[in-house]
Amino acid sequence: MATPLESVRDERLPSSSSTSFPSSTSSSSRLFPGAWAIFAKEVRTELRTRELLVTTAVFTLVVVFMFSFSFDPTSAESRRFGPGLLWIAFLFAGTLMLEPSFLREQANDTLAALRLAPIDPYAILLGKTLANFLFLIITEALLLPVFSVFYNVSLLPALPGLVLVCVLGTLGIVVPGTIFSAVTAHARMRELLLPLLLLPILTPILIAATESTSALLSDSPEWPAMGLKLLAGADIIFLTVAYFLFDALLEE
Amino acid sequence: MSLNRTLWTFATLVAALSMAAAGYAIFFVAPDEATMHQIQRIFYIHVSSAWTAGVAYFVVALAGALYLIKRDPRYDWAALSAGEAGFAFTSVVVITGPVWAKPVWGIWWTWDPRLTWTFVLWLMYAAYLLLGTLVDDKQRRATLRSVYGIFAFVNVPLVWETIRWWRGQHPSPVIGGGPDAKLDPTMWKVLMFTWGATLVLFAVLARERYRLEALRGELDALRQEAEDSAAAAQPLLAGRR
DSSP: OHHHHHHHHHHHOTTSOSSSOOOHHHHGGGHHHHHHHHHHHHHHHHHHHOHHHHHHHHHHHHHHHHHTTTSOOOHHHHHHHHHHHHHHHHHHHHHHHHHHHHHHHHHTTHHHHHHHSSSOHHHHHHHHHHHHHHHHHHHHHHHHHHHHHHTTOOOGGGHHHHHHHHHHHHHHHHHHHHHHHHHHTTSTTHHHHHHHHHHHHTHHHHHHHHHHHHHHHSSSOOOOHHHHHHHHHHHHHHHHHHHHHHHHHHHO | OOHHHHHHHHHHHHHHHHHHHHHHIIIIISOOOTTTGGGGGHHHHHHHHHHHHHHHHHHHHHHHHHHHHHOOHHHHHHHHHHHHHHHHHHHHHHHHHHHHHHHHHSSSOOOOHHHHHHHHHHHHHHHHHHHHHTOOSHHHHHHHHHHHHHHHHHHHHHHHHHHHHHHHHSOOSSOOOSOOSOOOHHHHHHHHHHHHHHHHHHHHHHHHHHHHHHHHHHHHHHHHHHHHHHHHHHHHHHHHO
């Protein structure tokens, strides 16, 4: 089993000695091509069925529709409750979307194949995170206009800020989300466990994103400098922790 | 009885006695608080439990990191034991808080930063404990638990920062819930004593939990051994038939 793989490795890396595996320093140069390959694979798999995107989009619609019964959806009220509603919907959509991320690999034990690939292990995390990021951003892009129409909130004037909040907030959801998707892939009741693990961890993201969106959509809009700073800070912290912990998750 | 066991019997005794002494100090040594009177005495248990829980969660993250580096199951057992005991102390904090708040603030709960933060912490460690019960493979469980324990611990200051910022924008009706810096010296002494007693209690509880986990590990190993030898004996038995 190991022999053909090693021979492939030798052809590609003639400089390395014949028996030893390339060290992590030499494979780290393959981080971005590797991540891109994983990302492309995820997107291709999704485009073949489009199951995940369609299901999540309809789910978020249901959430936004059901929320209209929890308060009087006039424009003024919507500006007050809308941001929270939106981010709760995004958070739920995120936890639903992220669950299959590593589960898909289990059916044919393809994670083992990914682990054997001559790429930096971090490339697997990065590729999957990027794919999840893209899927969640698409869902958000579909939901925002619907929200704007249903709840009578004009989003266009606040659009640049809103895009920035969405990008930073979504990154904050998918980085721990992808890690925890790998964590819960082997657990029982994983459909319930993932939100249970993820949502409390995402408290900072929910608060900062909701407050920033509120500031942008209010009657006297402000630039949410502090909220964006907190979101960016959370993203950096999550990425760093994820970088150190993901190796351990793959090793077992 | 080994020396180790004798030592822990002694520690258990110390925990029981010092908790009883702390109870005495709280009710008979600590002076009466000027405005809150008797209900203020819950503060000693509340604060020392909170500090002990903080120590416990630090142990969870540290032992988790050590497990990931050394891959020795004993670190995972230590992390779990500290996590479970810490969760119990956090529960004490979350329960004694409202008991104090109702007569003093007039409400059971307010979304004050410290309360919100403690509650998020409680939720995170509830999830930590649940995670362990829902993964069957031993090694995998240890790895996953360690990863989550570290992630949660790193997240704690971030949660605090955002909650404080969020509540800073909307000041809550109740300002300055906790005691101010000028705590009566006797009160300080009673608090420190109670904290010491709580820490010993924590150590004893965690140690007992650790022993249980170690016994479980031993039992698993014995079972495995029995299965292996049964499997080895199988061809012999088949040959005889």
